Amino acid sequence: MPELPEVETIRLQLAEKLVGKQIVGIKVLLPKQFQGEVEEVIGARIIDVGRRAKILLIHLDNDRSILIHLKLTGQLIWAPKTELPGKTTHIIFEINDGRLFFNDLRAFGWVRVIRGFGDFGDFGVEPFSKDFTVEYLGRVFAGTSRPVKLVLMDQTKIAGIGNIYANEALWEAGILPAKPAKNLENLEIEKLRNSILVVLKEGIKYGGASAADEAYVKPNGSKGKYQEHFRVYQRGGQPCWRCGGLIKRVSLGGRGTFFCPVCQK
DNA sequence: CATTGTCCCTGGAAGC
DNA sequence: TGCTTCCAGGGACAAT
Known part of the structure; x- marks a missing residue:
């Protein structure tokens, strides 16, 4: 599922x-997604x-922006003008020298046209902004006893982290996903902040994660490689890279959650 | 206000 | 074999 590193790679x-380039036409094949x-x-x-x-933002020269959320199975594929849509193609952007297919098997994603260039939605800080400080994280965590993993994935607190990178960052930091956020000590928060940046940068470096049964590919159709570097995600029952303990899978907030019960505290 | 539950959708897996 | 049931998952929205 496209998270910050995948969307950044697509961007x-x-x-x-x-x-x-100029948008010369749009074909909407599934109206509920536009x-x-x-x-x-x-x-x-x-x-x-x-x-x-x-969310991807395509800024136009007429004070409009096209917002695109790929959710779980959305894809944006750049193709020649002559290429035909696939069976999951729901929107086609006709560009003067090609076409951009919006494909979405499960049809959870959306495309939205807004006025202006931003200022939409209720999002927390961007992990790569200067506002993503230990102090900020501390404030966010202090107010809640929710599992720290759910807070990491809360887009109104931190923007862009989804299931893959939340799992990976918590392993990197050695923190249990279910640990109540307000119980994290300062050193743990500092470590977690660094780990978030490490795994997001790794994700971008490898062009995102095209994990098993997931739809993410880059606009040129090629897969990302970050899945080859997963430490815990989808590794239930396999040995921990750090301590050899067996990776466990549980459900947290209805999402698959992977961690090492030995070296994550 | 904080938190939890429901729903959207499809293909693949599991069960019979 | 072929049918039915279950499940994953981001986030909007409703309910508590």
Whole structure:
């Protein structure tokens, strides 16, 4: 499922293909996934491709932006003008020199047209911003007894972390996912902040994670490689890379949660 | 306000 | 073999 590193990888590839290009048409094959008026973006030029949390922002030269959330199985595929849509293609952006397919098997994702260039949604700090400090995390954790993993994934607190990177960051920091957030000590918070940055950077470095049974691919169709570097995610029953203990899988907040019961405290 | 539960959707796996 | 049931999962929204 595309999280910050996957969306960032897509953003970088799309920016190369799209900036300066013109949207000459849009075909909406599944209306529930497109919110807004098609007419508002046809003819506009793309001036930038950005990201906020797990949302892609395509900024246009007519004071409009196209927001895209890929949720679990969304894909954005850059293709030649002549290429035909696949069976999960739900929206087609016709660009002057190609087409961008929005594919989404489970149809949870969405595309939305807004006025302006941002200022939408209720999101917490970006992990790579200067506001993502130990003090900020401490304040966020202090107010809640929820499992720390659920707080990491709460987009209104920290933007962009999903199930994969929450699991990996907690392993990296040696902290149990179910530990109540307010019980973390300062040293643990400091370690966790660093671990979040480490795993997100690793994710970006390897072009995101195309894990088993997941749909993520880059706009050029190639897979990411971060799944080859998972320490805990989808490794239930296998030995811990750090201590040899067996990785355990439990459900936390309805999400698969992986950790080493020996070296995560 | 904080937190938990429900639902959206599909393919693959498991059960019979 | 073929049918039915169950499950995963981000986040909007409703309920507590």
